[in-house]
Amino acid sequence: MEPVTLPTPLTPLTDLSVGREPVTFDALYRAHRDRVYRWAVRFAAGRTAWAEDVTHDVFLQLHRHLHRLDTDDLGAWLYRVTANQALARLRHESSWVTRILKVFSANDPVQQPDEALERRDDASLAMAALEKLPPKERMCVSMHVLDELSQREIARTLGMSEGYVSKLLTRAWDRLRADGWEVGDDS
Amino acid sequence: MSRDFRSALMSADAQLVDEPQLRAMRARLDARLFRPAKPSSRWLPVLVAVSSVFIGFVAVRALAPQPVPVIGGFEVAPAVESSVRVSRQAAVEIAAEVSVVDRSRGVTISSITRSTVRREARGIRMLEGRATFDVQKRTEENGVVRVLVSGGSIEVHGTRFTVTENGTGTGSVELHEGVIDFIDENGNTRRMRPGDLMTWPRAVEPPSVIDTPADEEIEELTPLGPVRRKKVTPKKPTDIDWRPFDQRVHAQAVITELSTLRQNGQWQDAVRLLERELNRGAPDTRERLSFELGLIYTWQLKDPLAACAHWKQHQREYPEGRFDVEIDRASQSLGCTQ
Numbered sequence: 001m002e003p004v005t006l007p008t009p010l011t012p013l014t015d016l017s018v019g020r021e022p023v024t025f026d027a028l029y030r031a032h033r034d035r036v037y038r039w040a041v042r043f044a045a046g047r048t049a050w051a052e053d054v055t056h057d058v059f060l061q062l063h064r065h066l067h068r069l070d071t072d073d074l075g076a077w078l079y080r081v082t083a084n085q086a087l088a089r090l091r092h093e094s095s096w097v098t099r100i101l102k103v104f105s106a107n108d109p110v111q112q113p114d115e116a117l118e119r120r121d122d123a124s125l126a127m128a129a130l131e132k133l134p135p136k137e138r139m140c141v142s143m144h145v146l147d148e149l150s151q152r153e154i155a156r157t158l159g160m161s162e163g164y165v166s167k168l169l170t171r172a173w174d175r176l177r178a179d180g181w182e183v184g185d186d187s
Numbered sequence: 188m189s190r191d192f193r194s195a196l197m198s199a200d201a202q203l204v205d206e207p208q209l210r211a212m213r214a215r216l217d218a219r220l221f222r223p224a225k226p227s228s229r230w231l232p233v234l235v236a237v238s239s240v241f242i243g244f245v246a247v248r249a250l251a252p253q254p255v256p257v258i259g260g261f262e263v264a265p266a267v268e269s270s271v272r273v274s275r276q277a278a279v280e281i282a283a284e285v286s287v288v289d290r291s292r293g294v295t296i297s298s299i300t301r302s303t304v305r306r307e308a309r310g311i312r313m314l315e316g317r318a319t320f321d322v323q324k325r326t327e328e329n330g331v332v333r334v335l336v337s338g339g340s341i342e343v344h345g346t347r348f349t350v351t352e353n354g355t356g357t358g359s360v361e362l363h364e365g366v367i368d369f370i371d372e373n374g375n376t377r378r379m380r381p382g383d384l385m386t387w388p389r390a391v392e393p394p395s396v397i398d399t400p401a402d403e404e405i406e407e408l409t410p411l412g413p414v415r416r417k418k419v420t421p422k423k424p425t426d427i428d429w430r431p432f433d434q435r436v437h438a439q440a441v442i443t444e445l446s447t448l449r450q451n452g453q454w455q456d457a458v459r460l461l462e463r464e465l466n467r468g469a470p471d472t473r474e475r476l477s478f479e480l481g482l483i484y485t486w487q488l489k490d491p492l493a494a495c496a497h498w499k500q501h502q503r504e505y506p507e508g509r510f511d512v513e514i515d516r517a518s519q520s521l522g523c524t525q
Contacts (some may be wrong), residue, residue, distance in 0.1 A: 029220065037212055041203045052212055056219055123202060126195035145193050146200050181192035 043086035045131040054085050090135030137172035260306040261287035278305040293323035315354035321347050338387025339371040359386040381486040384446045438472040454487045477501045478510045485517045495523035
């Protein structure tokens with residue numbers, strides 16, 4: 001499997017080693033937690049608590065699989081796990097049970113009047129438009145636009161076929177265009 | 188007016204995370220990931236269930252009866268395991284006064300002397316020694332039990348009897364309760380009743396204790412002089428016994444004569460013989476003869492008064508006797524009062 005090209009290169013693991021001491025989970029966590037959190041915040045469309053939960057789960061996975069991980073490919077592994085954890089959470093949120101619960105929930109961030117006011121500018125509106133997309137489309141758009149991954153890289157990261165990723169992106173662009181957004185020629 | 192989604196989204200992304208937010212995230216995440224591990228409460232019921240099952244299993248194992256040792260196909264009480272051993276040709280040698288059980292046939296063998304038995308397809312073979320067989324009541328399902336001896340076989344329908352096998356082709360069987368069939372080597376069957384004694388090979392006419400050439404020997408050996416001098420204080424002839432006899436030989440002679448009397452149905456003569464011999468010989472022999480006398484009163488003469496009185500007297504003389512079980516059963520069947 002080809003390694004995923006990441007937008008920001010991770011600190012090489014050899015730099016984390018002290019002498020011949022093996023790399024510890026603690027060292028890996030402190031080196032990568034900010035990046036993982038940033039990816040999670042993107043996928044969460046700005047919801048920090050949600051992103052923290054994803055980051056927490058990603059490092060639990062790292063702790064569980066550390067003994068058999070290929071440390072040369074650790075950056076790609078972390079990105080892939082973050083994306084899949086985020087997608088799983090988004091899909092769970094989109095289930096009909098969660099939607100019903102959301103109606104009765106007083107903590108729905110979208111329903112907060114303060115946030116609605118803050119999203120008047122384009123940036124906030126773009127983030128809100130991203131949040132309205134279905135989970136898979138939202139992940140594909142986020143990875144394609146913000147992390148600048150190709151369709152092939154997205155497909156490998158999420159375990160989908162390239163054709164399916166292409167179809168998801170096309171659908172997303174159509175929705176955004178219908179919402180009044182210019183999405184560019186290559187879309 | 189249409190807006191550029193890509194540039195708007197990248198602009199929003201740049202504002203998503205700032206340094207204070209990162210610091211707060213690190214503190215919260217550190218606390219979550221590196222806090223002391225606590226046992227998860229959701230596993231607690233599972234833990235309790237598994238522990239209960241384990242404790243139950245250990246308790247059942249501890250309370251379960253220990254497996255009974257089996258030697259040569261016979262169950263043996265753990266305390267006397269060392270008294271039983273497998274000897275030649277899969278035979279089992281049992282020390283004196285030790286019991287073994289053939290569970291599948293429902294037979295308890297209590298050895299009186301060192302005995303050798305073997306489980307065979309046809310039955311239990313008595314190779315040597317003297318032992319009492321206690322056989323559970325037979326049903327149509329479990330069929331008869333056969334005790335194989337050198338002189339034939341004994342078919343049992345649920346009873347108690349004693350087999351003596353000398354290992355030289357001779358032996359005897361005495362029936363204490365119930366009914367057994369003795370089948371000799373020629374296929375002749377003889378039904379035995381309680382109190383009967385059967386010997387093999389066919390017993391030769393034994394010399395009488397009273398009217399035998401031995402008496403002539405006794406006459407020759409008896410010093411006449413001293414007897415004559417004691418005329419001043421004469422004693423009953425039966426009380427005077429100057430014969431220098433070997434007690435074991437004498438006891439065997441009595442048993443042999445008793446066997447003959449039994450075979451001939453001469454029960455009154457047998458009673459007289461036993462009453463005469465009751466005060467002679469070693470204590471073990473006297474106890475045995477007293478037991479035989481009680482059996483005749485009980486089963487052959489069917490005289491409950493005499494039998495009950497005899498059993499009472501017997502138990503007074505031998506309070507820890509060897510035949511207590513048989514005597515209790517006989518007393519119960521007669522309705523003897525204590």
